[in-house]
Amino acid sequence: MAILSSLIYDRTSPLSCAKIVVHLHASPANKEPGPYQQSKFSYFKLSFKEHGQIEFFRRLTEELSQKRWESTPMSQPIPTATNSQTGRTRAVGIVGIERKIEERRKETEKISQSKLMVKAKEMVELSRSIANKIKDKQGDITEDETIRFKSYLLSMGIANPVTRETHGSGTHYHLQLAKQLGDILLAPLEERGGMMALTEVYCLVNRARGMELLSPEDLVNACKMFESLKQPLRLRIFDSGVMVVQLQSHSEEEMISSALDNVTDKGSLTAEEFAKLLGLSVLLSKERLLLAEKMGHLCRDDSVEGLRFYPNLFNSQA
Amino acid sequence: MSFEWPWQYNFPPFFTLQPNVDTRQKQLAAWCSLALSYCRHHKLYTLDIMEAQESPVFNHKNIDRKLSMEAILIVFEELRKKGNLEWLDKNKTRCLVMWRRPEEWGKLIYQWVSQNGMVNTVFTLYELINGDDTEREEFHGLEDWMLIRSLQALQMDGKAEVISMDDGKGVKFF
Numbered sequence: 001m002a003i004l005s006s007l008i009y010d011r012t013s014p015l016s017c018a019k020i021v022v023h024l025h026a027s028p029a030n031k032e033p034g035p036y037q038q039s040k041f042s043y044f045k046l047s048f049k050e051h052g053q054i055e056f057f058r059r060l061t062e063e064l065s066q067k068r069w070e071s072t073p074m075s076q077p078i079p080t081a082t083n084s085q086t087g088r089t090r091a092v093g094i095v096g097i098e099r100k101i102e103e104r105r106k107e108t109e110k111i112s113q114s115k116l117m118v119k120a121k122e123m124v125e126l127s128r129s130i131a132n133k134i135k136d137k138q139g140d141i142t143e144d145e146t147i148r149f150k151s152y153l154l155s156m157g158i159a160n161p162v163t164r165e166t167h168g169s170g171t172h173y174h175l176q177l178a179k180q181l182g183d184i185l186l187a188p189l190e191e192r193g194g195m196m197a198l199t200e201v202y203c204l205v206n207r208a209r210g211m212e213l214l215s216p217e218d219l220v221n222a223c224k225m226f227e228s229l230k231q232p233l234r235l236r237i238f239d240s241g242v243m244v245v246q247l248q249s250h251s252e253e254e255m256i257s258s259a260l261d262n263v264t265d266k267g268s269l270t271a272e273e274f275a276k277l278l279g280l281s282v283l284l285s286k287e288r289l290l291l292a293e294k295m296g297h298l299c300r301d302d303s304v305e306g307l308r309f310y311p312n313l314f315n316s317q318a
Numbered sequence: 319m320s321f322e323w324p325w326q327y328n329f330p331p332f333f334t335l336q337p338n339v340d341t342r343q344k345q346l347a348a349w350c351s352l353a354l355s356y357c358r359h360h361k362l363y364t365l366d367i368m369e370a371q372e373s374p375v376f377n378h379k380n381i382d383r384k385l386s387m388e389a390i391l392i393v394f395e396e397l398r399k400k401g402n403l404e405w406l407d408k409n410k411t412r413c414l415v416m417w418r419r420p421e422e423w424g425k426l427i428y429q430w431v432s433q434n435g436m437v438n439t440v441f442t443l444y445e446l447i448n449g450d451d452t453e454r455e456e457f458h459g460l461e462d463w464m465l466i467r468s469l470q471a472l473q474m475d476g477k478a479e480v481i482s483m484d485d486g487k488g489v490k491f492f
Contacts, residue, residue, distance in 0.1 A: 268330075293337070293338055293341075294338060299334075299338070300334055300336065300337070301331045301334050301383075303382075313325075313331075314344040314348070315340075315341065
């Protein structure tokens with residue numbers, strides 16, 4: 001191909017497609033043969049059916065001015081005269097342009113990721129500074145969820161959340177996670193009478209983490225390791241399938257006899273009434289009543305009025 | 319004498335089939351006992367299951383509780399296993415209730431017979447259940463089918479023999 005000399009952006013005709021006209025010099029004698037040995041035209045037109053002409057023009061002009069092909073080695077040998085009759089215009093320049101676009105894209109991605117990391121760092125700094133401010137202004141702040149949330153952030157050591165990157169995936173990751181959970185969950189568990197539904201744990205932990213959220217599977221797998229790690233926590237699965245995390249010191253069986261007292265005292269109780277009485281969630285209070293029934297302390301009355309639990313008089317009375 | 323309801327009858331959980339196996343066992347035993355004593359009190363020998371569902375036994379209107387059809391069938395199955403109930407049809411719509419089993423009836427009848435020194439006498443079946451002599455006896459008014467089974471039970475024991483007579487059946491006690 002002859003050396004490009006000038007480039008004209010042809011917008012003359014509004015009815016036809018946009019065109020770019022590329023004018024060519026005569027080729028120097030020592031130039032290696034290209035796809036065409038000769039042509040009666042000294043220019044060629046590039047027609048753009050839909051769009052892309054502006055960008056193409058810009059880049060081509062850029063390339064023309066940079067003349068990179070003069071310093072860049074040919075990516076492959078020019079085809080011989082016979083093969084060049086295929087009609088396809090192959091130019092190292094265009095391949096080079098494509099390569100450059102690809103490089104730029106990769107760089108942009110890298111920038112996005114690192115920008116994200118910067119943001120994360122900022123967040124961590126922010127939460128640290130908030131935590132410090134709380135510490136200083138201890139007397140002014142009232143007890144509320146936000147404060148507890150932030151203290152959980154601290155207790156999590158949010159500066160170093162266990163992530164798949166730092167600890168990889170698989171058992172090792174879950175092990176580390178289990179250890180971390182063991183630390184975070186102690187206080188919340190104590191507050192809730194020694195037991196929390198796994199869904200509650202999931203929300204609490206992920207709210208504190210903010211970034212690098214735990215998947216439900218990871219949480220369950222980590223919790224399953226409590227026992228082997230000799231953590232003071234246990235994952236427990238009820239017959240109904242409901243999963244809870246409970247303190248090892250917590251005995252649900254002991255809770256049963258007090259549940260029986262509650263029910264006997266009131267004559268009968270529904271799960272909702274029992275939940276209100278104990279300040280437990282309805283889900284957990286129902287599990288406790290079901291367990292008491294399973295152990296034979298309670299029996300049920302199931303009617304259109306709802307499900308009610310009574311002391312098991314079938315056992316106790318003749 | 320009016321029928322005396324057991325304490326369970328006023329206990330709402332009595333009308334819910336209990337999921338706990340041990341509790342259920344006790345519950346079913348109480349239901350069997352109640353069903354039989356009710357039938358005995360009212361001298362009911364056959365039951366229609368649809369009617370039964372609406373009878374006071376299984377439908378306690380005062381506490382707004384009734385036993386489900388599923389549970390009634392389970393109670394009836396328990397009675398059948400214990401020999402107190404027999405289905406009259408494959409669809410399980412009607413059944414015989416034997417709040418006293420044929421063997422037990424046979425024993426009562428034989429007791430009366432021997433206590434009155436009537437061994438070796440022949441009785442017609444009619445005499446036994448409708449005669450003036452037996453008016454005060456529990457087996458008075460016993461339904462035919464039950465009487466025959468009771469006598470057959472005695473026969474198996476060698477204590478009686480059912481015989482055919484001109485106008486029906488009779489029985490001789492040994």
